[in-house]
Amino acid sequence: MDNSTTPNRSEQADAPNTGAGAGLKVEEILARVRAELDSEPPARRDPVAAGVKRSPRADAIVMPALPDPDAEPAPEAGRKSYKLDDFTGLDERNFMRAAYRVVLGREMDKTGEAHYLAGLRSGRLSMVNILGALRWSAEGRARGVQIDGLLPAYVLQRLRSIRVVGRVLAPFVELLMLSQTMRQMNQRIAAANLRHRDLVEHLVSTHSAMRRSLMKFDADIAQLDKDTSATRGLVDGGAKLEIAAARQEMLEQARALSRAIAEVGEAKPETAALSPAADAHALDSLYVAFENKFRGSTDEIAKRVRRYVPMFTGLAPVAAGEVVLDIGCGRGEWLSVLTEANVRTRGLDLNVAMVEEARQRGHDVVAGDAIAYLQQQPGESLAGVTGFHIVEHLSFSQLVALLDAAYAALKPGGAILFETPNPENLVVGACTFNYDPTHNKPLPPDLLRFLAEARGFEAGRIVRNENDCQLDRPETGFAPTEVNDWFRQPADYALFARKPDAAGQV
Amino acid sequence: MRVGVATVYTPGIFGGAEFHAENLIDAIRDAGHMVHRIALPFQYDPPEASGRALELCEKVDFSRYGGGQIDTLICLKFPSYVIGHPNKRVWLLHQHRAAYDLYDTIFGWKRGRATTDAVRKRIIAADNKALGALPTVFTNAGRVSERLKRYNDIDSTPLYHPPPDAGIISSKPALPYIFVPSRLEVLKRQDLLLKALARTKQPIQAIFAGAGSMQRQFEELAKGLELMDRVKFLGAIPRAEMLELYANAAAVFFGPVDEDYGYITLEAMLAHKPVITCTDSGGPLEFVIDGETGVISEPQPADLADALDRLMADPARAAEMGENGYQRYRALDISWNNVVETLLAPQPALATAAGAP
Numbered sequence: 099m100d101n102s103t104t105p106n107r108s109e110q111a112d113a114p115n116t117g118a119g120a121g122l123k124v125e126e127i128l129a130r131v132r133a134e135l136d137s138e139p140p141a142r143r144d145p146v147a148a149g150v151k152r153s154p155r156a157d158a159i160v161m162p163a164l165p166d167p168d169a170e171p172a173p174e175a176g177r178k179s180y181k182l183d184d185f186t187g188l189d190e191r192n193f194m195r196a197a198y199r200v201v202l203g204r205e206m207d208k209t210g211e212a213h214y215l216a217g218l219r220s221g222r223l224s225m226v227n228i229l230g231a232l233r234w235s236a237e238g239r240a241r242g243v244q245i246d247g248l249l250p251a252y253v254l255q256r257l258r259s260i261r262v263v264g265r266v267l268a269p270f271v272e273l274l275m276l277s278q279t280m281r282q283m284n285q286r287i288a289a290a291n292l293r294h295r296d297l298v299e300h301l302v303s304t305h306s307a308m309r310r311s312l313m314k315f316d317a318d319i320a321q322l323d324k325d326t327s328a329t330r331g332l333v334d335g336g337a338k339l340e341i342a343a344a345r346q347e348m349l350e351q352a353r354a355l356s357r358a359i360a361e362v363g364e365a366k367p368e369t370a371a372l373s374p375a376a377d378a379h380a381l382d383s384l385y386v387a388f389e390n391k392f393r394g395s396t397d398e399i400a401k402r403v404r405r406y407v408p409m410f411t412g413l414a415p416v417a418a419g420e421v422v423l424d425i426g427c428g429r430g431e432w433l434s435v436l437t438e439a440n441v442r443t444r445g446l447d448l449n450v451a452m453v454e455e456a457r458q459r460g461h462d463v464v465a466g467d468a469i470a471y472l473q474q475q476p477g478e479s480l481a482g483v484t485g486f487h488i489v490e491h492l493s494f495s496q497l498v499a500l501l502d503a504a505y506a507a508l509k510p511g512g513a514i515l516f517e518t519p520n521p522e523n524l525v526v527g528a529c530t531f532n533y534d535p536t537h538n539k540p541l542p543p544d545l546l547r548f549l550a551e552a553r554g555f556e557a558g559r560i561v562r563n564e565n566d567c568q569l570d571r572p573e574t575g576f577a578p579t580e581v582n583d584w585f586r587q588p589a590d591y592a593l594f595a596r597k598p599d600a601a602g603q604v
Numbered sequence: 605m606r607v608g609v610a611t612v613y614t615p616g617i618f619g620g621a622e623f624h625a626e627n628l629i630d631a632i633r634d635a636g637h638m639v640h641r642i643a644l645p646f647q648y649d650p651p652e653a654s655g656r657a658l659e660l661c662e663k664v665d666f667s668r669y670g671g672g673q674i675d676t677l678i679c680l681k682f683p684s685y686v687i688g689h690p691n692k693r694v695w696l697l698h699q700h701r702a703a704y705d706l707y708d709t710i711f712g713w714k715r716g717r718a719t720t721d722a723v724r725k726r727i728i729a730a731d732n733k734a735l736g737a738l739p740t741v742f743t744n745a746g747r748v749s750e751r752l753k754r755y756n757d758i759d760s761t762p763l764y765h766p767p768p769d770a771g772i773i774s775s776k777p778a779l780p781y782i783f784v785p786s787r788l789e790v791l792k793r794q795d796l797l798l799k800a801l802a803r804t805k806q807p808i809q810a811i812f813a814g815a816g817s818m819q820r821q822f823e824e825l826a827k828g829l830e831l832m833d834r835v836k837f838l839g840a841i842p843r844a845e846m847l848e849l850y851a852n853a854a855a856v857f858f859g860p861v862d863e864d865y866g867y868i869t870l871e872a873m874l875a876h877k878p879v880i881t882c883t884d885s886g887g888p889l890e891f892v893i894d895g896e897t898g899v900i901s902e903p904q905p906a907d908l909a910d911a912l913d914r915l916m917a918d919p920a921r922a923a924e925m926g927e928n929g930y931q932r933y934r935a936l937d938i939s940w941n942n943v944v945e946t947l948l949a950p951q952p953a954l955a956t957a958a959g960a961p
Contacts, residue, residue, distance in 0.1 A: 121780075124781060128836060134848065
């Protein structure tokens, strides 16, 4: 963001603070401002065209760059003359690089590097030795770079290395060279100190930048953890159920398919005489498919039957922990909602595919015929007998037998509930009832109630809607006043009736 | 992160609040998040309609779907903050003012009318419940926080956002005029400035930018006060010209009656200009430090004239105040980055929960 645009008006120089034209009139000011606006590049003039909406992120963490060790000030090549001091203060490698660039006008070669750098580092060669050797090599002489103070120093050092003369001269040379060497050493130490301090400073700021980014990182991770646990929560909840349901459905389809294949294999014309057992269950998976198509999904059914739960949770035998037996339990929807409400349940179904499926859902389910099963039960052992869309499959005599067997198996105070299609709705009675090829005939509510009460049950109640599920409320009943009423009745109703308790009360 | 931004809209109207929501959404996207926009319809009229909008929002509940694919829901306006969500933030633009500070004034609902009083009672109850349940409530400005404290006794934190052109406002040396960039309305009180200008010892000049319902009246007033050689009404001008006038001004006048926030203060600060405002101006008082970054005057022509004279007599000091204002803006860290990070930062309680593996 540019908030300190450099003053670009010429008057600024003479009166920076009193405002350029202290005497400018409003009209003149406006003319100026507008003229200036016109001279601006279009991007600056039009905020939208400039695409600028807000300041860029200012909080990005910037890592300070470490200083480049090669960026030490070295004498640049190409000058006419140099001083010996130009080369002090450099480290060995940089000194070598600078010496080559200055004296020979080229980069250091491998041989030179190996020879001189090693000599310099071991103390065998001094900077003067190297500069001198380079300067008065054939290559150096050809370039003839001037380095003040190099010649006498170089000559002195050379003299010292000549055997005899050197021995004689040595003390003098040492003395002469000492102050210069000392100065160079001091300079190098000072330069090294400076570099050391810079490095430490940079390390400190790098460290704090890293700490800041770590903190930000930690915050991000904390957030991520939160996100993850939230996601996990989701999976634990709805998704798990969905996955289970999908798996169930796939299993069911696989089973149905293998059964269908087996049936196709068996159903050859010449093998028309099937064994009775196979015959009995040959249509089981077809019926599962039928239920799926016309009765509604598991969820829908569970929703529909949930309204009956309070009618059972209030029963004394249920509270005492006795079992509610659901005949024709199908996929176990009603068993599930009862179990959720802490009611003990058992299911019973003729259809082995259904039994298998309900068992997979964790229910206690028996395969078999309802009437026979109830007759085998010890008397007064059950809290309830229920059946959804069962009674309309039975013949009259079977229905009576079922009611009798249920009455015998129920504990006093227990209850029956049978849901069945409601012929008070003419569409149901005339049409949809007949979808199910195994249906016998529709049962008008009053008929079913009459039969139950005739076989000993009491307080028969026709449950047409939610209101009827509340036992303390009067039954809704059905009193048609116009033709349309016969089409508006709920598609199903249920009969609820009690076996009187020990005191003969219901 | 998947962020929801919930607000209400009145079909056919795209005003400051809608613009504000759009800017927030852009900023959240820029910060690398996914944004889901939730906008529910809202009518101001008839008054019962706000009650219905409240009911509508109360029925929207994401918490039963584990947040509904939204990690954090940011709610901006009444009644969007009653929407159910397990991780909700409120950045309150303003409450339903007709039921609060404007209640029983000419701008709000009249006291004693059964229908509106019933709606008002429900609104206050809903606000208390929804806002009171949150660990932190952010508001657009200190004024909004004050009202929330006064009417609902709920503590909140102002969270400032930058004006739309924050990135391109520049500064140039001062030319001798006061810039008055605001719509010409009674509540913006340009007439007060005109009356003060008529009383100053120096011939101080002013440039008014902006149109409004009071333009004719204010121009008449300026004529009557014989100010026409010193003031200029530009009407509505392009944004670029506006910025240029900010950049060249000696000072900016912004003295409305009880403004909530007011971008003008911030724009002036970004242009390194001192701000002249009044003791009852509301929002600007959160930013202007009297004598440091501008001048806070009593809303009387005589007082304001004195203040103008003092400020304009010492251009060096005025420039210094402008610089201080800019530094203050920087120090407050008014940026969309800050807004987004603050809104999306884990709430204190949640942070500890996430910190413990």
